[in-house]
Amino acid sequence: MIRVLLVDDQHLVRMGLRMLCDAAPDLEIVAEAEDGRAAVRLAAEHVPDVILMDLRMPGVDGITATRRIMAERPSSRVVVLTTFDDDDHLYPALSAGAFGFLVKDSPPRELLRSIRMAAEGDAPYSRAVLARLVDRAVHARTDHAPADIPGLSPREQQVLRLVGEGLTNPEIAERLHLGVTTVKTHVAGLMRKTGCPNRIRLAVLATRTGATD
Template sequence: MITILLADDQRLVRAGLRMLIEDTTDLAVVGEAADGADAVRQYAELAPDLVVMDLRMPGLDGVAATRQILATAPRAKVLVLTTFDDDEHLLPALAAGAAGYFVKDTEPAVLLDAIRRTVDGDLMFSPALLRRLITRAIEAPTAESTPAQPDLTAREREVLRLVGQGYGNQEIAERLHLGVSTVKTHVANLLDKTGTGNRIRLAVYASKLTEG
């Protein structure tokens, strides 16, 4: 059972999310917070598998709350769910350590899938957001030229290409007819061999190789 803490200052939003989540058999809401400070406190008490975090909340906002949670629990998973679809909110949330970012008009089935996959280790973003992140990183003035490619197996090259296109582990597994655990192993090896550190940087790396 995946345990979830909901952090949103709107009671109606929390109620809707609770109804959506508790209509499943593998997800459970273990707490609700109406502001960032309460989210930090409840995370410390409940240690949920995931926090679904709003950004605009009174007092301590979602970015600061995410940063505080990750500072004391580096393995914590925070999935941002907000009304804001712009870099001014997205980039600070990522810098704080959020493992995913979705807007509140996301389809319910997509959000539930994102919750499961975030807990499973994927970095989750709507396709449009991920493409924007990759494009922004590639076009940044400090972006390096096409990087040298380490010694990769044929399968690792296939996985790298799909990571660069924004696919998650489950989607890659389905496309390559592999087990999800096998894909995770390939991604971990790619992160190590490329020295990229996280999935977004790995996706940017893959895109630069494709362009080169």
């Protein structure tokens, strides 16, 4: 069972999310918070697997709450769920330690899948958000340019290309006719071989090296 903490200052939004999650047999809402201060307290009390975090809330906002939660429990998986997907919200949230970033108009099926992805350690991002992150990273100056990629197998090259295109593990599995577990193994191996600490960096690497061409 995946334990979820809902954080949003709007009661109707929390009610809708609870109804959606309650209908899924593998999800359990362990608590709800209407502001960031309560989110920090409830995260420590219930130790949820996934925290769905709104950003704009009175008092302690979602970015501050995420930063405090990550400081207390670095393994927490905070998935931002917000109406605002502009850079002024996206990058501060990621800097605070957000594990994923979704917009509130995401289809219910995508939201449920994203919660499961986060619980399994696969960072969920809305497709448009991932594309912007990769584009900005590719064009930004950085002192941490990736090193040459060691020899990759043909299958690893395929997986790397699809990660660069923004596909999720289930989507890659379907495209390549593989099991999701096999894809996860390939992605973990790619991160290890390339030194990329997360999926975003791996997608950037795929773009920079032309793997997505």
